[in-house]
Amino acid sequence: MNVLIVYAHPQPRSLNGALRDFAVQHLEAAGHHVQVSDLYAMQWKTTIDEHDAPQRNPAEPFHASLDSKQAFLDGTQRDDIAREQEKLRWADTVIFQFPLWWFSMPAIMKGWFDRVYAYGFAYGVGEHSNAHWGDRYGEGSLSGKRAMLVVTTGGWDSHYSARGINGPIDDILFPIQHGMLFYPGFDVLPPFVTYRSSRVDAEAFAKITRDLGKRLDTLATTAPIPYRHQNHGDYEIPALTLKDEIATGLTGYAAHVAHVAHVAHVA
Amino acid sequence: MNVLIVYAHPQPRSLNGALRDFAVQHLEAAGHHVQVSDLYAMQWKTTIDEHDAPQRNPAEPFHASLDSKQAFLDGTQRDDIAREQEKLRWADTVIFQFPLWWFSMPAIMKGWFDRVYAYGFAYGVGEHSNAHWGDRYGEGSLSGKRAMLVVTTGGWDSHYSARGINGPIDDILFPIQHGMLFYPGFDVLPPFVTYRSSRVDAEAFAKITRDLGKRLDTLATTAPIPYRHQNHGDYEIPALTLKDEIATGLTGYAAHVAHVAHVAHVA
Numbered sequence: 001m002n003v004l005i006v007y008a009h010p011q012p013r014s015l016n017g018a019l020r021d022f023a024v025q026h027l028e029a030a031g032h033h034v035q036v037s038d039l040y041a042m043q044w045k046t047t048i049d050e051h052d053a054p055q056r057n058p059a060e061p062f063h064a065s066l067d068s069k070q071a072f073l074d075g076t077q078r079d080d081i082a083r084e085q086e087k088l089r090w091a092d093t094v095i096f097q098f099p100l101w102w103f104s105m106p107a108i109m110k111g112w113f114d115r116v117y118a119y120g121f122a123y124g125v126g127e128h129s130n131a132h133w134g135d136r137y138g139e140g141s142l143s144g145k146r147a148m149l150v151v152t153t154g155g156w157d158s159h160y161s162a163r164g165i166n167g168p169i170d171d172i173l174f175p176i177q178h179g180m181l182f183y184p185g186f187d188v189l190p191p192f193v194t195y196r197s198s199r200v201d202a203e204a205f206a207k208i209t210r211d212l213g214k215r216l217d218t219l220a221t222t223a224p225i226p227y228r229h230q231n232h233g234d235y236e237i238p239a240l241t242l243k244d245e246i247a248t249g250l251t252g253y254a255a256h257v258a259h260v261a262h263v264a265h266v267a
Numbered sequence: 268m269n270v271l272i273v274y275a276h277p278q279p280r281s282l283n284g285a286l287r288d289f290a291v292q293h294l295e296a297a298g299h300h301v302q303v304s305d306l307y308a309m310q311w312k313t314t315i316d317e318h319d320a321p322q323r324n325p326a327e328p329f330h331a332s333l334d335s336k337q338a339f340l341d342g343t344q345r346d347d348i349a350r351e352q353e354k355l356r357w358a359d360t361v362i363f364q365f366p367l368w369w370f371s372m373p374a375i376m377k378g379w380f381d382r383v384y385a386y387g388f389a390y391g392v393g394e395h396s397n398a399h400w401g402d403r404y405g406e407g408s409l410s411g412k413r414a415m416l417v418v419t420t421g422g423w424d425s426h427y428s429a430r431g432i433n434g435p436i437d438d439i440l441f442p443i444q445h446g447m448l449f450y451p452g453f454d455v456l457p458p459f460v461t462y463r464s465s466r467v468d469a470e471a472f473a474k475i476t477r478d479l480g481k482r483l484d485t486l487a488t489t490a491p492i493p494y495r496h497q498n499h500g501d502y503e504i505p506a507l508t509l510k511d512e513i514a515t516g517l518t519g520y521a522a523h524v525a526h527v528a529h530v531a532h533v534a
Binding site: 010011012013014040044046047048049050061062063064065101102103104105106107108110111113114117137154156158159161162163164165166167168171172174175176178179180230235238239240241242247250251252253254255256 | 277278279280281307311313314315316317328329330331332368369370371372373374375377378380381384404421423425426428429430431432433434435438439441442443445446447497502505506507508509514517518519520522523
């Protein structure tokens with residue numbers, strides 16, 4: 001398959017650099033085609049601004065959303081944005097790899113989403129009516145593709161546990177996994193998280209790469225997180241609240257994950 | 268008091284621009300001193316990289332965290348970073364104003380946190396032992412100061428409600444409010460959120476500014492969100508999980524907010 005790795009770390013000689021190199025080699029050895037968007041190496045333009053819509057009328061105030069829509073429709077986007085969109089079209093699976101800085105992605109990767117996710121490409125797609133609120137949250141331009149986060153963090157796993165002080169890692173990643181990846185249609189695989197990143201010795205690194213290797217070997221078969229589809233009946237439209245009979249009594253992020261019924265197998 | 272507004276929006280002729288102008292005028296009319304860090308107007312350097320630690324040894328690999336620590340200690344940080352830290356020291360209250368893009372702040376503001384929050388300034392402060400895990404989450408360089416988010420979003424309030432598809436707004440903002448603001452010591456006031464930002468007409472704008480004006484008038488007296496302090500006995504150290512007798516049975520973000528007991532008043 002075709003795998004795109006969108007990668008944000010300033011230093012190739014780092015744990016992240018080593019994991020990126022491992023992933024590329026492992027995937028290519030298995031016969032996959034790999035492209036890497038190494039945002040620091042590309043000197044990725046991080047901030048969306050009026051230069052991203054070169055053909056716009058400069059007499060009008062710049063509008064990040066509407067000008068990105070027009071540039072996308074007209075084919076006048078900056079080349080760097082169009083190239084990343086083309087890589088996304090090419091990819092079957094996209095891996096987003098980054099260190100968790102301040103409980104989110106580095107600014108350079110946030111700027112990748114802010115700029116590459118143009119209106120008409122990643123949002124504002126499909127009919128908006130009282131029966132269908134756009135092709136999003138399970139539908140969209142990137143549906144049929146898979147995505148996975150590969151994240152490192154300096155904190156301990158207990159700090160990110162159900163009662164850990166930072167909040168549960170699944171909740172911290174929800175706005176990314178559900179809000180940035182499921183939103184335009186990706187199937188989102190469980191994340192691959194490495195804790196205490198500054199304390200990884202050779203033994204720990206060997207275990208991490210073994211585990212990551214298994215995840216890379218099963219990219220096509222791992223079950224995605226079963227986020228609920230927006231337009232398949234679970235939500236009121238246009239309020240986009242869960243219907244009373246869905247996840248009754250539950251609030252918050254967990255209510256948007258469908259618990260898959262266990263299937264009894266006869267041996 | 269001294270109020271710093273850290274502001275990220277590319278277009279002055281916008282709802283955000285109008286709210287920013289309103290806030291400055293309202294605060295100054297009340298006798299406060301106001302500074303604005305208008306990140307787009309400043310052409311804020313968004314991406315942390317080796318140029319942020321000019322005195323480092325270029326033969327060694329750049330390390331975002333350790334090099335920021337050394338530059339902070341040595342007084343060799345870039346001027347733009349040092350200036351923002353000085354504004355933070357000056358401020359009694361800091362307002363962070365931005366449009367919610369992809370369920371987080373614009374990249375340019377994330378880059379403000381990535382760069383201004385140096386090791387030794389906003390984290391890595393204080394003793395780390397089995398009784399005290401650094402001055403953070405309620406203690407730290409910015410303790411005694413107040414912070415408040417002013418956020419606009421295109422979605423409806425129902426989309427961000429307890430059972431709304433985007434997730435509850437308080438959960439989306441938790442990594443910012445708790446992870447970026449409470450962490451280095453800020454007292455965090457409830458956020459001021461405007462929904463359906465593209466549909467604000469003159470009547471709605473009048474109501475929004477009335478409400479925002481009230482929040483600005485009460486910056487010094489509004490009760491902060493009662494996040495639990497890390498080092499005051501609620502958490503096991505160093506696991507940093509809540510002790511069994513604290514918020515028993517609760518998991519997730521809500522467990523880190525102390526519910527204030529009601530005090531009975533005798534009339």
